[in-house]
Amino acid sequence: MWYFRSPQIVYGPDSLSFLQTIGISRAAIITDSTLAASGIVQKVIQSLPENASSKVFSGFSPEPDFLQIKSNLEGVNAFRPDWIIGVGGGSSMDAAKIIFAMYEKPDLQVYDITPLSPLGLRKKSRLIAVPTTSGTGSECSWAAVISEREEKRKNELASPEILPDYAILDPEMVINLPRQQTVSTSVDAITHAIESYTSSWNNPYSDALSEKALELILGSLVQVVEGNGDIESRDRVHIGASMAGLSFSNSQIGMAHALGHAFGAIFKKPHGTSVGLFLPEVVALNSRASRERYDRLNRIFPDSFREGNLQSSLKKLFARIGQPLTVKEAGIGRKEMESNRDALVSLAMESTGMLTNPYEAGTDEVRETLERCYGY
Amino acid sequence: MPKFPSEEWARQYVEKLNSSEAYRDSGKKWEGDITFVIQKDEGNPTDSFLYLDLYHGECRKYLYSANPDDVPKSEFRYIGKYSNWIKLIHSEIDPIKGVLTGKFKLEGSMMKIMRFSKAAKDMVNTATMVPFEG
Ligand SMILES: [Fe+2]
Numbered sequence: 001m002w003y004f005r006s007p008q009i010v011y012g013p014d015s016l017s018f019l020q021t022i023g024i025s026r027a028a029i030i031t032d033s034t035l036a037a038s039g040i041v042q043k044v045i046q047s048l049p050e051n052a053s054s055k056v057f058s059g060f061s062p063e064p065d066f067l068q069i070k071s072n073l074e075g076v077n078a079f080r081p082d083w084i085i086g087v088g089g090g091s092s093m094d095a096a097k098i099i100f101a102m103y104e105k106p107d108l109q110v111y112d113i114t115p116l117s118p119l120g121l122r123k124k125s126r127l128i129a130v131p132t133t134s135g136t137g138s139e140c141s142w143a144a145v146i147s148e149r150e151e152k153r154k155n156e157l158a159s160p161e162i163l164p165d166y167a168i169l170d171p172e173m174v175i176n177l178p179r180q181q182t183v184s185t186s187v188d189a190i191t192h193a194i195e196s197y198t199s200s201w202n203n204p205y206s207d208a209l210s211e212k213a214l215e216l217i218l219g220s221l222v223q224v225v226e227g228n229g230d231i232e233s234r235d236r237v238h239i240g241a242s243m244a245g246l247s248f249s250n251s252q253i254g255m256a257h258a259l260g261h262a263f264g265a266i267f268k269k270p271h272g273t274s275v276g277l278f279l280p281e282v283v284a285l286n287s288r289a290s291r292e293r294y295d296r297l298n299r300i301f302p303d304s305f306r307e308g309n310l311q312s313s314l315k316k317l318f319a320r321i322g323q324p325l326t327v328k329e330a331g332i333g334r335k336e337m338e339s340n341r342d343a344l345v346s347l348a349m350e351s352t353g354m355l356t357n358p359y360e361a362g363t364d365e366v367r368e369t370l371e372r373c374y375g376y
Numbered sequence: 377m378p379k380f381p382s383e384e385w386a387r388q389y390v391e392k393l394n395s396s397e398a399y400r401d402s403g404k405k406w407e408g409d410i411t412f413v414i415q416k417d418e419g420n421p422t423d424s425f426l427y428l429d430l431y432h433g434e435c436r437k438y439l440y441s442a443n444p445d446d447v448p449k450s451e452f453r454y455i456g457k458y459s460n461w462i463k464l465i466h467s468e469i470d471p472i473k474g475v476l477t478g479k480f481k482l483e484g485s486m487m488k489i490m491r492f493s494k495a496a497k498d499m500v501n502t503a504t505m506v507p508f509e510g
Pocket of ligand 1: 136188192257271275
């Protein structure tokens with residue numbers, strides 16, 4: 001017995017106009033300060049029904065933490081929204097999920113957001129996610145990552161009840177995404193597709209979604225990254241990224257995410273850059289358990305990037321789009337890396353990504369994999 | 377082969393757990409006790425309890441009983457019906473999916489257990505390695 005869970009997905013050009021059709025009267029918009037100052041949030045507000053009131057809550061940094069959630073929650077409670085709309089990358093959508101849960105259940109402690117017990121949400125409001133990057137898949141997932149400021153740790157919260165009711169994938173929201181963010185978020189999406197495909201919880205739904213996600217992303221990514229992309233190629237990458245999100249949300253992730261979360265928390269590097277950094281070496285390690293599945297995915301790579309195995313194809317693609325292949329290329333010096341190595345390995349071992357990784361790696365193998373990514 | 381559940385099965389389980397390299401590694405920072413609760417159903421007429429005192433990758437003490445008053449109150453409880461336990465130790469139910477699908481219940485601090493999810497998995501996986509008579 002297992003489930004396939006998905007929000008209702010509205011996609012393609014003009015999909016934001018869907019907001020006019022669902023009877024929104026009070027919309028709390030959760031976003032980060034950079035986006036709030038840009039025209040993107042304005043586009044969402046303009047798409048709301050005419051008589052709807054809205055309030056923007058933008059007191060979130062790119063890596064929101066508990067304190068930011070708490071300080072925004074009061075305002076959300078006072079506003080009494082009937083819809084909560086997360087607009088942004090993974091962090092804003094994750095913040096929206098947590099705000100939604102805590103607005104619904106004021107007595108809830110943030111750590112009570114687990115899939116192991118029912119929360120009883122959706123008594124006052126419902127949740128919409130509007131991604132402005134193509135990669136995190138947060139719009140399709142029932143997980144939320146939140147930082148702990150003092151502890152250099154990222155916490156993974158999850159509950160089927162924080163899965164958004166609607167995910168709106170409007171390519172207009174990503175058409176002007178800067179190159180660097182396009183690269184890091186698409187690398188995240190590629191990592192989702194690959195890790196969920198080989199997760200020990202993989203299933204027919206996640207298989208189909210991962211394969212199609214890779215086909216859509218790999219077929220258009222270089223064009224999009226190099227700025228020659230039209231709205232159609234952006235749209236394909238955007239849809240592909242959400243499919244990869246749906247895939248991992250229904251079958252889990254693996255060791256590249258375990259290492260990536262730890263690396264990102266310690267060195268403050270973007271999530272996609274961090275997970276992608278480890279993906280080729282994790283694929284090499286896991287090959288002893290899932291060679292055949294990796295070969296199948298390798299066949300989806302376009303001729304121009306396909307090498308003899310998935311690890312090499314990934315390296316070739318990453319080099320072309322500017323995704324760092326080593327810790328050194330990611331800008332971390334040897335000394336800094338060495339002094340954080342053990343903390344990083346132990347954080348990675350605590351990550352739920354280790355639970356479903358196809359190969360059961362112990363602490364020593366995780367450390368060796370990390371060291372193979374040094375590049376010094 | 378021991379019957380499941382029984383004192384002899386519990387003894388062999390603890391022996392396996394204490395010789396498991398995977399568990400010694402993933403549980404090396406864990407401090408806390410847990411009780412496996414095997415609830416009665418048509419396959420087994422009585423509730424059974426296996427209390428485990430776990431410390432730094434090792435089981436320091438265990439107690440098996442059919443009487444709940446015999447076992448100390450523990451920080452965590454992993455609870456399921458006898459027939460689901462049988463499926464679990466046959467590897468037919470994944471221990472975490474088991475909780476997510478309502479076949480098992482986990483009581484205790486979620487915040488703590490999430491950080492030791494690999495240790496918890498290795499602990500339950502060890503149960504699949506003890507031969508038994510159903
Ligand atoms: Fe990710």
